[in-house]
Amino acid sequence: xxxxxxxxxxxxxxxxxxxxxxxxxxxxxxxxxxxxxxxxxxxxxxxxxxxxxxxxxxxxxxxxxxxxxxxxxxxxxxxxxxxxxxxxxxxxxxxxxxxxxxxxxxxxxxxxxxxxxxxxxxxxxxxxxxxxxxxxxxxxxxxxxxxxxxxxxxxxxxxxxxxxxxxxxxxxxxxxxxxxxxxxxxxxxxxxxxxxxxxxxxxxxxxxxxxxxxxxxxxxxxxxxxxxxxxxxxxxxxxxxxxxxxxxxxxxxxxxxxxxxxxxxxxxxxxxxxxxxxxxxxxxxxxxxxxxxxxxxxxxxxxxxxxxxxxxxxxxxxxxxxxxxxxxxxxxxxxxxxxxxxxxxxxxxxxxxxxxxxxx
Amino acid sequence: xxxxxxxxxxxxxxxxxxxxxxxxxxxxxxxxxxxxxxxxxxxxxxxxxxxxxxxxxxxxxxxxxxxxxxxxxxxxxxxxxxxxxxxxxxxxxxxxxxxxxxxxxxxxxxxxxxxxxxxxxxxxxxxxxxxxxxxxxxxxxxxxxxxxxxxxxxxxxxxxxxxxxxxxxxxxxxxxxxxxxxxxxxxxxxxxxxxxxxxxxxxxxxxxxxxxxxxxxxxxxxxxxxxxxxxxxxxxxxxxxxxxxxxxxxxxxxxxxxxxxxxxxxxxxxxxxxxxxxxxxxxxxxxxxxxxxxxxxxxxxxxxxxxxxxxxxxxxxxxxxxxxxxxxxxxxxxxxxxx
Numbered sequence: 001x002x003x004x005x006x007x008x009x010x011x012x013x014x015x016x017x018x019x020x021x022x023x024x025x026x027x028x029x030x031x032x033x034x035x036x037x038x039x040x041x042x043x044x045x046x047x048x049x050x051x052x053x054x055x056x057x058x059x060x061x062x063x064x065x066x067x068x069x070x071x072x073x074x075x076x077x078x079x080x081x082x083x084x085x086x087x088x089x090x091x092x093x094x095x096x097x098x099x100x101x102x103x104x105x106x107x108x109x110x111x112x113x114x115x116x117x118x119x120x121x122x123x124x125x126x127x128x129x130x131x132x133x134x135x136x137x138x139x140x141x142x143x144x145x146x147x148x149x150x151x152x153x154x155x156x157x158x159x160x161x162x163x164x165x166x167x168x169x170x171x172x173x174x175x176x177x178x179x180x181x182x183x184x185x186x187x188x189x190x191x192x193x194x195x196x197x198x199x200x201x202x203x204x205x206x207x208x209x210x211x212x213x214x215x216x217x218x219x220x221x222x223x224x225x226x227x228x229x230x231x232x233x234x235x236x237x238x239x240x241x242x243x244x245x246x247x248x249x250x251x252x253x254x255x256x257x258x259x260x261x262x263x264x265x266x267x268x269x270x271x272x273x274x275x276x277x278x279x280x281x282x283x284x285x286x287x288x289x290x291x292x293x294x295x296x297x298x299x300x301x302x303x304x305x306x307x308x309x310x311x312x313x314x315x316x317x318x319x320x321x322x323x324x325x326x327x328x329x330x331x332x333x334x335x336x337x338x339x340x341x342x343x344x345x346x347x348x349x350x351x352x353x354x355x356x357x358x359x360x
Numbered sequence: 361x362x363x364x365x366x367x368x369x370x371x372x373x374x375x376x377x378x379x380x381x382x383x384x385x386x387x388x389x390x391x392x393x394x395x396x397x398x399x400x401x402x403x404x405x406x407x408x409x410x411x412x413x414x415x416x417x418x419x420x421x422x423x424x425x426x427x428x429x430x431x432x433x434x435x436x437x438x439x440x441x442x443x444x445x446x447x448x449x450x451x452x453x454x455x456x457x458x459x460x461x462x463x464x465x466x467x468x469x470x471x472x473x474x475x476x477x478x479x480x481x482x483x484x485x486x487x488x489x490x491x492x493x494x495x496x497x498x499x500x501x502x503x504x505x506x507x508x509x510x511x512x513x514x515x516x517x518x519x520x521x522x523x524x525x526x527x528x529x530x531x532x533x534x535x536x537x538x539x540x541x542x543x544x545x546x547x548x549x550x551x552x553x554x555x556x557x558x559x560x561x562x563x564x565x566x567x568x569x570x571x572x573x574x575x576x577x578x579x580x581x582x583x584x585x586x587x588x589x590x591x592x593x594x595x596x597x598x599x600x601x602x603x604x605x606x607x608x609x610x611x612x613x614x615x616x617x618x619x620x621x622x623x624x625x626x627x628x629x630x631x632x633x634x635x636x637x638x639x640x641x642x643x644x645x646x647x648x649x650x651x652x653x654x655x656x657x658x659x660x661x662x663x664x665x666x667x668x669x670x671x672x673x674x675x676x677x678x679x680x681x682x683x684x685x686x687x688x689x690x691x692x693x694x695x696x697x698x699x
Contacts, residue, residue, distance in 0.1 A: 004617055013681040045683020089624075093692060102692075115623070221681045336691040357685040 035348025
């Protein structure tokens with residue numbers, strides 16, 4: 001893991017930070033889309049090393065944070081029905097309307113924490129008399145593996161494996177943010193890993209339509225300061241183009257094999273975003289041909305709808321209108337051990353990142 | 361160890377009757393034989409002529425066998441180290457098993473042998489114990505509780521309240537090894553690595569430090585569950601002072617760092633079994649570091665930070681690139697991230 005040292009190098013990072021200080025003449029609001037970038041900015045203390053005039057606004061790219069509350073209640077309902085529910089780790093502590101998956105596990109639910117949906121297919125194979133559901137949340141990044149799990153289940157002839165899918169897409173979310181009249185964003189750091197899958201094509205129209213610089217950026221400190229430098233440079237020069245800071249990973253057309261797998265199983269449809277609401281064409285839904293692998297279709301859970309906690313301002317946080325420490329509940333009624341909303345749970349959530357790492 | 365004639369442990373081995381006696385005689389008593397245990401009383405009778413330190417711990421790890429050790433040596437080292445952290449010389453251990461019926465006798469014997477080996481290495485005697493067997497499904501193969509007794513070192517004055525701003529914080533070696541070794545063998549997470557648990561006894565290094573520096577050593581702590589981050593946070597809170605760390609100084613082995621990256625875990629919160637931190641008067645920091653680095657249990661020792669008057673109750677770490685962040689306490693278990 002060479003990247004651990006060379007992209008965390010003090011001198012290389014300082015060079016870009018010095019350049020940013022040198023070229024910044026005006027106030028700029030730059031939104032990093034991805035929660036992984038937020039996490040790295042705060043964890044490495046980058047925010048305080050930037051000029052005061054360069055403000056980072058934290059975007060909606062935390063999969064846990066934008067997964068609707070009712071979907072968590074649906075997963076809990078499945079657990080309580082005796083279904084084996086498999087999930088990525090940071091989903092399990094997010095509070096549903098009454099409890100979290102972790103609490104449902106404590107009273108007897110069979111919840112498995114996995115790193116890959118393909119493990120859930122193995123669990124389904126080993127437990128032919130049980131239903132197994134994978135809680136398939138995430139952005140374009142996790143979609144190929146989730147789709148692949150469906151294809152594996154089909155190949156194995158499994159009738160007891162389904163996914164509870166809540167896949168959301170980055171470009172429609174960026175468009176929703178840019179279309180908001182409260183939007184103050186001057187430039188974006190594009191989500192590097194999403195683009196590793198999907199490529200760069202979807203972002204050119206956004207740059208043109210909204211005349212806004214987008215720099216596809218990685219996650220290590222050096223990636224981030226270089227991405228911020230490239231964005232500030234465009235802003236100061238008054239230009240707007242799509243640039244790729246993360247070219248060691250992101251290619252123009254993305255990962256074509258992964259895209260093919262996604263397109264086989266999913267199609268684009270409307271999705272509800274927690275704290276933002278429904279955005280048209282903003283997510284993946286399972287295609288008709290693979291409907292038998294859709295947990296919502298198989299189990300009677302579609303009726304579950306629940307309201308958000310009225311004190312949580314997650315919507316404003318996710319749209320970059322407010323910072324976590326501008327919330328009245330932050331660090332008081334809302335803490336990682338007792339979160340009111342999802343951004344306080346996931347390590348990628350802006351509120352949790354501020355709570356855990358920020359010195360402010 | 362003699363052959364018990366059984367391949368697995370059953371409920372009868374915890375009945376208190378013939379089978380229990382058979383198991384104790386053939387596996388326990390002849391392994392740990394010493395004048396205190398051989399009295400075969402309900403308890404052990406020992407003489408004590410100094411202040412004593414007592415510590416108890418229960419071990420419930422999964423899997424029970426892992427690279428670098430098993431639950432048996434963990435149960436000895438864990439408690440030996442807890443006693444040592446009090447500034448004491450560990451002398452005696454109690455040893456209690458709760459076994460789930462169906463455990464293979466061979467596995468039990470292997471664990472007992474490891475207990476013996478670890479006890480011998482740290483110079484402690486097993487002087488009393490207990491064995492219970494629970495029905496299948498009521499336990500997780502085997503749980504072990506040990507209680508340790510040690511004589512407090514005559515020159516020791518270990519207390520968090522002796523710590524002053526300016527005191528230095530050192531660790532004896534690489535962090536996060538144990539937790540990542542266990543993770544690498546957990547069901548569903550298996551990944552190929554050479555990671556081994558760092559479980560070991562720290563009592564002799566602790567004794568050497570106390571012999572040499574006495575009261576200038578303010579505190580020993582072993583950051584087991586919750587890791588280094590959680591323990592440092594506890595210290596800051598206990599004394600209403602700050603802790604300042606430099607990320608670059610924290611000893612982290614490359615493979616462990618890579619595994620943490622891959623699984624999305626922060627090594628500051630990963631469990632350790634052979635690591636301790638020591639808070640010392642700034643006048644002796646260089647000598648303490650030299651002593652530790654010359655000891656087999658402290659070859660990779662490092663000075664990682666200091667106690668500050670600033671930012672009371674908070675642990676602040678300077679990142680590799682010179683930024684600052686808070687190291688907050690761990691809330692629940694560390695959860696792997698989605699992407």
